[in-house]
Amino acid sequence: MSRASRAGTVVVDLRLRGYLQEAVLHELGAAQQYVAQGCLAELWGLDEVAARFRRDAAEELGHLERLTRRSLLLGVVPRGGPVPPVRLGRTVEEMLLIDRALEQEVVRTYDDAAHHAAQVGDEASAALFLELLEEELEHLASIEQALWGPSATVTEGSSA
């Protein structure tokens, strides 16, 4: 009986906990960045660009919710922490280049996190990180398309 009452305090692999918390902070930072870039684009009178960033922000908040749900199921309570700094950019191109670097970073993190979760036998967390990885890869491709056109689907490590 007392074991059942402890169901909410499952012992979670420490590194997996770290990945979940890092992911939450990443998504918060990304949402904040896209909201800010959207507002800036709006001030520049670029309504379509603003709408794009608004959609991006909503998607990242959706990711935040899914990560938070998974964390709570594992008994990992969101603790907050330093959200990555917002980087705006002075032109739309600069914004997209900054966002590309951000998305490349999270793709690497989610790839590592998915592998680690699978390694410690947490299939559900591995599946979530893989889903998010797919969505961030699509996001990255859409940023590259906005920058360089439809033929630009190459996603290399570091060039910015």
Ligand SMILES: [Fe+2]
């Ligand atoms: Fe995201």
Ligand SMILES: [Fe+2]
């Ligand atoms: Fe994203």
